[in-house]
Amino acid sequence: MQAQNPTRARKIFLIATEESGDRLGAALMKVLRQRLGDAVRFSGVGGRAMTEEGIVPLFPIEELSIVGLAAVVKQLPKILHLIRRTTEAVLDDAPDMLVIIDSPDFTHRVARRVRARNPAIPVVDYVSPSVWAWRPGRARAMTGYVDHVLALLPFEPEEYRKLAGPPCSYVGHPLIEQLDVLRPNAEERQRRDGERPVLLVLPGSRRSEIRHHLALFGAALGRLGQQTKFELVLPTMPHLEVMVHEGVASWPIAPRIAVGETEKRAAFRIARAALAKSGTVTLELALSGIPMVTAYRVGAAEAFILRRAIRVSSVILANLVIGSDIIPEFLQEDCTPEKLAAALGEVIADTPERLRQLVAFGTLDAKMSTGDQPPSVRAADIVLATMRGTLG
Secondary structure (H helix, E strand, O other): OOOOOOOOOEEEEEEEOOHHHHHHHHHHHHHHHHHHOOOEEEEEEOOHHHHHOOOOOOOOHHHHOOOOHHHHHHOHHHHHHHHHHHHHHHHHHOOOEEEEEOOHHHHHHHHHHHHHHOOOOOEEEEOOOOOOOOOOHHHHHHOOOOOEEEEOOOOHHHHHHHOOOOOEEEOOOHHHHOHHHHOOOHHHHHHHOOOOOEEEEEOOOOHHHHHHHHHHHHHHHHHHHOOOOOEEEEEEOHHHHHHHHHHHOOOOOOOEEEEOHHHHHHHHHHEEEEEEEOOHHHHHHHHHOOOEEEEEOOOHHHHHHHHHHOOOOOOOHHHHHHOOOOOOEEEHHHOOHHHHHHHHHHHHOOOHHHHHHHHHHOOHHHHOOOOOOOHHHHHHHHHHHHHOOOOO
C-alpha cells in the first residue's frame, strides 16, 4: 500500500460505466467527501450523478452502452481502446484508491492491468460479479487484483469464502433505502386491492431486451385479458419512450406508459401483480410486495452460452436472497404467451400461489438489513479502511 501523508489530499479514482453504477458511485463520493472534507480529490469515469459530485468523466459512459454478443464483437476495438485509455489514466493519476463499480467485463480488465503495472494502488470492487451464478473461477482470480469486494446481496460474502475469493463484505442494496417510495400508503393499498387491479409490465431497460420481450408480453397479456379485467401500466425511461410506444401499438390491451422514476414508483405503489423481465427489478418488486411472473429471452448465441455457464437453479435475484425458488421464471422456449398468461392468472387473483410469494417477500427486510447504516456509509467506511491499510 502507498504511504499515507496526512497533509495532502487523498486521490480516489472511480470507474462506473452504467447508470446504476453511476448512482452508487455518486452516493459513495458524497459520503467520502463528508468524511474527508477538502482532503479528497476524485477522478475517473462516471455518468451524470458522479459528474454532479465532481468527477470530470474521461469519456461519456454512453460509449459503452453495448448489449448483445454480436454488438460487443462489432465494437471490440473501441472497447479495448477505452480499457487501455482508462488504465493509462489511472496509472498517470497514481491514486490512493481505485474503486471499480459493476460492469466487470470492463472494470476488471482495467483493474488487472493497473495491478500488474502498479501493485501499490489498492482496488475495491463495488458490486460483486455474479460468481455464484456463472464462472465461479473468477472469485479466486480476483484475489490477484482486488483487495475487497463490496456486496449488494447478503449471501455473497459466504460465496466468496467458499470460492476462495478476496475479502467480501455485505454493505447493503440501494433499494433498502427506497422502501418508503416503493411501498403503498393506506389509500394506495386500497387501490392495489381494488376491483380493477393494476398489472405492471416490465420488459427491460435496454433496447435489445425490449425487442426480445415486447411482442411476447403483449400476446400473453392479451390472453390473460380474455379471462381477467385489469389496468395495464408499463414503466419506462424517457430515452426508450418512443421505442416502447411503437412496440405496444399492436397490443390487444393498450398499456398506460409511465415515464421516468417518479411515475414508475407511483405505479409500483398501486400495482397488484407484475410481468417482468428477469433482473434487479425482481428484487424491487419483491420489496414492494408485488407478486410476479418473470421471463427472459436472449438471442440464440447468448442462450447457448448461458445454458452451459449458469450454476444456480434460479437467476431471479429475489429468489436467491429469499433462498427458495418462490417466483416462477420462464426462460427461452418456456417463455410462451400461454404459459405466461396462466402463471399471471395465479398471482393476480387471491390464490395460494399469490399468498406464497407475499409471505416470502415478508422475510426480505430482515435478510437485507444493514442496521442503522445506509449502504453508501458502510461502503465508504470499507473504502477508507482499505486505503489506510487497516483491513486484513
